Amino acid sequence: MEAKISLVLLANGSQAALDRCLDSCFRQSYSEFELLVFTDETVQVAREDERLRVYETSLADPGALRVAALRRATTDYLMFLEAADFLVGTDALAIFMTRLAEQQSDLAITNLVFYKEAEFIYPFSRAKTRALTVNNYLLCARLYGSFRRLGGNLIAKDLLTRLGEQLGTLATQDLYLKLCLLAKRPVYLSDACYAYSIENGRQLPAFSWQADYHLGPAAGLVKQIQASHYQASVPKKLALAVCLDEYSAGKVDVLLYSLERNNPGGGVILLSSPYLTVTYLIKSHWRVTIYL
Structure with a gap:
């Protein structure tokens, strides 16, 4: 049936x-x-x-x-x-x-x-x-x-x-x-x-950022590790260098949002791509450098 x-x-x-x-x-x-x-x-x-x-x-x-x-x-x-x-x-x-x-x-x-x-x-x-x-x-x-x-x-x-x-x-x-x-x-x-x-x-409604939209488990895993005897191996700040192709460059806002949510202590991220457009505004202690 x-x-x-x-x-x-x-x-x-x-x-x-x-x-x-x-x-x-x-x-x-x-x-x-x-x-x-x-x-x-x-x-x-x-x-x-x-x-x-x-x-x-x-x-x-x-x-x-x-x-x-x-x-x-x-x-x-x-x-x-x-x-x-x-x-x-x-x-x-x-x-x-x-x-x-x-x-x-x-x-x-x-x-x-x-x-x-x-x-x-x-x-x-x-x-x-x-x-x-x-x-x-x-x-x-x-x-x-x-x-x-x-x-x-x-x-x-x-x-x-x-x-x-x-x-x-x-x-x-x-x-x-x-x-x-x-x-x-x-x-x-x-x-x-x-x-x-x-x-x-008539147009589609615009996407709206929400604090709980980051659903990945990284933040929870970091907290677990920091509470364990491996805490010394977890850096307080991160330094990342990321090369982006045309497709992934369009998703860089999600990357920045995820990094900020999971690592509020901040760090440095270097983004390299000729296609890059960043619209998400970092609000914590991250420093973003862009190479086009």
Whole structure:
């Protein structure tokens, strides 16, 4: 028996965009879903389908939508949709569920497709399906817009339930961090199944640094070593020289942030690369020298 999905849609914006989103849902080859539509009646949900359930209500923010959806969903998985967006092709849900089974995952973050003026733009077409871990989450969250918007990701209902009151209060970016920590095997999918409209000046939310986004175990290991009889071998300050290629130069902000978080005592780091652009501002006792 195929697993069922609750598609959750906040009906707002233009009528044409909403109709496009609804059409993309009902033409899916994977038919085991229910569509929960929350509307304040500024737009019309003119559809007749036994899988459709419409709730006339005014939801002030995404947190309220999540809580309302969890309360009404009758399936094991939820996917939120933004009315300006839509599912790509007829097999989007089928691909999602296939990948979920292959990866034995309970949280799937989708690849992002931009849509503008009837054209698809694939900014991350070379991205690979990968498991999300404490070692790569920060890089993925900064690079891929899927971690900063509510729509298009497939979430096990149990994960949302376990968030408790935080479900209604967390910002979207923080929500996915918590979900990834709770999930048994969170994954980022290479399949481009969800289109994010960038029409009328619409843009993705910007990434926001948070103190607890550094999830690596280095800081804890250093503290353990310092508390042991090997303490004398741990330098109070570090001196590092790093040569960066074009790809890694784009991730240097993450390196600096990690060094600062794990080694507040400071040190010296020499960065050498012709591609280098540093935007993260070191706030502790590190001294950064750049050779271009």
